Amino acid sequence: MTNWHVVLLYELRRELRRKSYLFITFAVPLLVIVAFFGYQLYQESSEGSSDEPAKPFTEVNESNDHIGYVDRTPQQLFPAPDTYERVTCQATNDEAAQLRQDADPSMVRSTLIKRVSSPYCLKNMIVRYDTVDAGKSAVEDGDVDVLYVIEPDYIEDGEITVYFEGLNIEVMSSEETITDYILRSLLYNVDAQPYEQLYLRLRDPAVITEHTVAASGEAETGNENSNLMLVYGFGMIMMMSLFWGGGYLMQSVVQEKESRIVEIILSSVQPTALLVGKILAEGLLALLQVAMLLGTFVFLGSQVSDVIDSLQNIEVGTGTLALCIIYFLLGFLFFGSLMAAIGALSTSVRESQNFVVLVTLPAVVPFFFISIFAEDPNSTLVTVLSMIPVTSPLSMIMRLSVTDVPAGELILSMALLVGGVMAVMWMAGRLFRVNTLLMGNMPKPRDIPRLLFG
Amino acid sequence: MSLTATDSAICVEHVTKNYGTFTAVDALSFEVYGGEIFAMLGPNGAGKTTTLRMILDILRPDTGTITVLGGPISEKTKDHIGYLPEERGLYRNAPVLDVLVYLGQLKGMSRQDAQKRALEMLEYVELGEHAKSKVSELSKGMQQKVQIIATILHRPDLVIIDEPLSGLDPVNTQLIKDLLFEMNAEGVTIVMSTHQMHQIEAMADRLLMIDHGHQVLYGAVDDVRQRFAENAVIVEGEGDWSALAGVSSVEQNDNGRSVLLRLADGVTPDMIMETLAVSDAYHIRRYELAVPSLNEIFIKVAVSGNGQNGG
Numbered sequence: 149m150t151n152w153h154v155v156l157l158y159e160l161r162r163e164l165r166r167k168s169y170l171f172i173t174f175a176v177p178l179l180v181i182v183a184f185f186g187y188q189l190y191q192e193s194s195e196g197s198s199d200e201p202a203k204p205f206t207e208v209n210e211s212n213d214h215i216g217y218v219d220r221t222p223q224q225l226f227p228a229p230d231t232y233e234r235v236t237c238q239a240t241n242d243e244a245a246q247l248r249q250d251a252d253p254s255m256v257r258s259t260l261i262k263r264v265s266s267p268y269c270l271k272n273m274i275v276r277y278d279t280v281d282a283g284k285s286a287v288e289d290g291d292v293d294v295l296y297v298i299e300p301d302y303i304e305d306g307e308i309t310v311y312f313e314g315l316n317i318e319v320m321s322s323e324e325t326i327t328d329y330i331l332r333s334l335l336y337n338v339d340a341q342p343y344e345q346l347y348l349r350l351r352d353p354a355v356i357t358e359h360t361v362a363a364s365g366e367a368e369t370g371n372e373n374s375n376l377m378l379v380y381g382f383g384m385i386m387m388m389s390l391f392w393g394g395g396y397l398m399q400s401v402v403q404e405k406e407s408r409i410v411e412i413i414l415s416s417v418q419p420t421a422l423l424v425g426k427i428l429a430e431g432l433l434a435l436l437q438v439a440m441l442l443g444t445f446v447f448l449g450s451q452v453s454d455v456i457d458s459l460q461n462i463e464v465g466t467g468t469l470a471l472c473i474i475y476f477l478l479g480f481l482f483f484g485s486l487m488a489a490i491g492a493l494s495t496s497v498r499e500s501q502n503f504v505v506l507v508t509l510p511a512v513v514p515f516f517f518i519s520i521f522a523e524d525p526n527s528t529l530v531t532v533l534s535m536i537p538v539t540s541p542l543s544m545i546m547r548l549s550v551t552d553v554p555a556g557e558l559i560l561s562m563a564l565l566v567g568g569v570m571a572v573m574w575m576a577g578r579l580f581r582v583n584t585l586l587m588g589n590m591p592k593p594r595d596i597p598r599l600l601f602g
Numbered sequence: 603m604s605l606t607a608t609d610s611a612i613c614v615e616h617v618t619k620n621y622g623t624f625t626a627v628d629a630l631s632f633e634v635y636g637g638e639i640f641a642m643l644g645p646n647g648a649g650k651t652t653t654l655r656m657i658l659d660i661l662r663p664d665t666g667t668i669t670v671l672g673g674p675i676s677e678k679t680k681d682h683i684g685y686l687p688e689e690r691g692l693y694r695n696a697p698v699l700d701v702l703v704y705l706g707q708l709k710g711m712s713r714q715d716a717q718k719r720a721l722e723m724l725e726y727v728e729l730g731e732h733a734k735s736k737v738s739e740l741s742k743g744m745q746q747k748v749q750i751i752a753t754i755l756h757r758p759d760l761v762i763i764d765e766p767l768s769g770l771d772p773v774n775t776q777l778i779k780d781l782l783f784e785m786n787a788e789g790v791t792i793v794m795s796t797h798q799m800h801q802i803e804a805m806a807d808r809l810l811m812i813d814h815g816h817q818v819l820y821g822a823v824d825d826v827r828q829r830f831a832e833n834a835v836i837v838e839g840e841g842d843w844s845a846l847a848g849v850s851s852v853e854q855n856d857n858g859r860s861v862l863l864r865l866a867d868g869v870t871p872d873m874i875m876e877t878l879a880v881s882d883a884y885h886i887r888r889y890e891l892a893v894p895s896l897n898e899i900f901i902k903v904a905v906s907g908n909g910q911n912g913g
Contacts, residue, residue: 150677154707162696408691409701412752415658415685416708418677 151417155425163396163433172392173437177444184448215322216275216283216292217329220300226333228276229267237269258340265347267332274329287311294319296326383515383546385438386476390511393434393480394487395504397426401491401580402500419580423573427484431477471558472545478562479541481569483507489576493596514543525551535561537568575600609636609672611760611791612657617666619652619815626652628815629666634793634808639786641806641823642795643896645904649815650795651688654764657793658685671760681710684758688765690749694738698724698748701737702755709756716755723751727777743771750778754785761785762793766802779805799896803827811900818903823896830899834864834892835871841884848874862892 163169219226239247239260246257247264275292277283283295299307308326312319331350335343404410413422486507494500514521514533521530525547534543534553540561547553578600612634619627627649634640642650655661657668659675671679692701699720706716724730727747732740740748746769754761761782767775782805786792794802803809803823811819811826819826837843838860843852848869853862865874871891878884894902 151708154704158700158704158707161700162693403693407694408689409693411660411687411689412685412705413708414660415683415687416680416705 150421152421152425152428155417155422156429159400159426159429160433163400163429169396169433169437173440177440180444181448184451188451214275214292215273215326215329216277216286216295217326218277218280218283218295218297220280221298221302222300223303225302226276226298226330227267229269229271229274229329232266232268232336235263235266235268237264237266239264255340258344261347262340262343265332267329267336270325270329270332273325284311287313294322296322298330380518381549383518383542385442386479386542386545387512387515388441389431389434389438389476389480390483391508392437393430394483394507396433397430397484398487398491398494398500398504399497400426400430401488402494402497405491405494406496414580419577420573423485423488423576423580426488427481431480431484434480468548471548474562475541475544475548475565478565478569479545482537482541482565482572483511485569485572485576489572489579492576492579510538511542513539514546518546521546522550526553531557535564537565540565610634610669611636611638611671612793613669614653614657615667617653617656617663617668619649619656619661619663626815627656627663630812630815630817631666632810632817632820634791636791637786637789638807639782639792639794639805641799641802641809642793642812643797643799643809643900644812644818645797645900648797648812650797650812651764652815653812654685654687654762654793654795658683658762681756682759684709684753684756684761686749686753686761686763686766688768692737692745692748692752695736697734698729698737698740699733702748702752705752706755709758711756719755719757720751723755724748727751742769743774746770746774747777750774750781754781758790760791760793762795764795765798766794766796767798768796799900803896809896811896811903813900813904819899826899827893827896830902831891831893832864833867833869833871834862835874836860836862836888836890836892837878837886838888839884839886841881846874846884847877860888 217226243260243264246260275286277286277295280295280297283292283297286292287295293312295311297309297311299309301307310319310323328351331347335347335350338346404413417425487504490500490503490507494503517529517533520527521543524530530543530547533539534547534557544553544558544561579596610633614633615631617627617630618625630649630653642653644650652661656663657670657675659680668675671682673679692698699717702720702724703713703716706720707713711719721730721733724733727750729740729744729747732744737745737748753763763778763782766778766782770778782792782794794806796802806823808822809819809826810817836855843849843861843863846863848866849863850866851864853864855862863874865871875889878886878889
């Protein structure tokens with residue numbers, strides 16, 4: 149099989165000059181990054197100078213929320229913010245440094261936390277109304293965005309009712325603020341040290357770590373959210389490169405037919421070598437595209453603290469990563485060959501688009517069961533899906549990202565996939581040789597066996 | 603790998619190719635000698651293109667053997683062949699030079715060599731300034747020139763062209779004829795396949811005529827035409843042709859300027875010319891043997907179904 153590398157290099161050069169490829173691969177990530185930082189700059193400028201002293205442990209809510217509330221509890225548990233003892237809500241630079249040393253609890257720090265998280269500090273955002281009607285009028289007049297009514301049975305069942313006008317995006321952020329205010333008010337009379345512990349704990353009352361019992365009897369520690377994120381992430385990479393790379397590949401095959409250069413090429417290079425060169429080139433290009441986009445999102449994610457917190461729980465071993473890459477490459481060869489075969493059978497790019505779903509639909513089947521992959525990655529369904537060559541690339545990548553797969557299953561699955569890759573490559577090669585040249589029209593399904601074996 | 607006339611450039615032996623129940627090529631045998639111009643003739647659907655594709659290993663024969671440049675075709679052999687199919691095109695959105703370099707590299711040339719030679723040849727066909735243009739920006743005639751360059755860029759020993767002159771404008775028709783003669787003079791073997799027989803009958807040394815996948819005529823072009831020549835002459839001039847001794851019948855040709863004189867048994871064209879030379883009753887502007895065109899021969903053979911094979 150000679151000349152596949154010539155095909156590979158030519159396809160790479162050709163594709164890397166295509167404007168649409170360059171746009172998606174390089175311009176889109178750049179635009180996203182520019183838009184992200186542009187938005188951040190806008191946010192900062194609208195919030196004032198960024199040279200202000202560091203904000204004490206993000207407790208002082210600087211949002212533009214205007215929240216009204218009505219306290220209907222018999223005990224009147226929630227006085228208006230401005231009725232609390234007046235304190236300095238802003239921490240000085242020294243105090244801010246003290247606040248950040250969360251590993252070093254001290255009386256000074258506890259007192260400080262209690263001071264800056266006093267209900268008084270929310271006085272600019274939260275307004276108390278004596279009656280529900282007065283509160284509702286304030287919402288109607290636009291004085292406040294939302295109105296929370298703390299119902300009389302609050303202590304027993306925690307019931308709070310919210311009123312707002314039409315579709316109001318402020319409701320979502322205001323919920324956090326009112327919860328915070330309730331917490332601060334309820335803890336107001338607690339001494340500084342228990343206050344610090346309780347306040348910080350109750351703001352994040354449960355950090356759940358799952359322990360599932362594996363077949364070996366050993367407990368495996370994992371976090372369901374990060375599992376799901378991993379499964380989803382790896383799955384998405386596979387899918388995106390499959391759709392993009394496969395699409396480019398099919399297009400490149402059909403274009404050679406449409407431009408009628410294919411017979412000249414086939415007089416110099418074997419169909420299999422042409423296929424291999426094309427598949428590898430388009431695979432690499434798709435990988436570059438996915439890496440660029442993924443890199444952009446990871447980079448932007450690292451700029452947002454919430455996301456990085458979730459990502460910190462994720463650990464992928466080198467062995468797993470190597471296996472994922474092998475499955476990715478085999479998967480691309482498998483689906484790429486199928487896409488190329490569709491290209492070989494079609495007479496135009498438009499015609500080929502109609503048949504893409506025949507390849508992509510079976511490929512995305514594992515996505516339908518994504519929750520099972522995250523919760524029970526060694527179940528029978530998942531095991532079967534990770535054996536069938538059509539579904540195994542995506543299934544195994546998703547499965548490997550969350551659990552260890554027994555070596556026997558890995559070997560069997562990989563052997564089946566390698567067999568599948570060889571079969572589809574042979575098939576695509578046959579269709580290239582015979583069909584591209586002899587058929588002016590798309591063959592009927594009953595003709596295909598004859599084209600393959602004839 | 604320059605071949606001499608005693609070498610076999612292509613040897614096809616008892617080759618058959620079926621598509622389902624349809625037999626495209628049926629037990630075909632022929633040989634192409636090194637350094638000759640060989641024409642494969644026949645109407646559309648005769649099996650010419652299928653035969654060429656089998657020679658080039660694009661299709662595999664069902665039975666029979668084919669040797670090319672002294673052995674079974676291999677990837678190495680392909681590097682010595684230039685092929686221009688009937689259905690020919692180029693990458694439309696790629697620069698001309700890039701396409702030529704790619705096709706040259708596929709034929710085993712280094713990138714530098716392919717680039718240098720492509721630029722030389724583009725200059726030769728007066729397309730030097732279009733080297734960086736996209737193929738789609740060229741006129742159809744220009745694209746044809748580029749296709750021809752792609753076929754011979756790698757200095758092949760054997761050039762195979764399917765319908766060499768189809769779709770070519772007069773300028774490019776002359777260009778390709780000149781190029782083919784030039785290469786042939788340098789020892790390159792040339793195989794052409796066409797259904798437009800009149801276009802290449804003056805170019806080819808030998809021919810193979812096929813119909814429905816069968817060989818109907820095979821041999822030197824002159825031999826074939828002489829074999830089918832009638833005892834008749836074509837004359838252009840004035841005089842009473844029917845009164846001429848030895849002429850059995852007179853036919854006016856289609857253009858009205860010349861007449862076909864069929865001669866009686868035992869009368870030769872030389873005898874008639876002698877008579878005309880001494881007679882004042884006739885003025886002659888043109889006098890030639892009535893040798894049939896390949897087209898006429900083919901129609902005769904195909905209709906009667908009595909193909910004759912020769913050397």
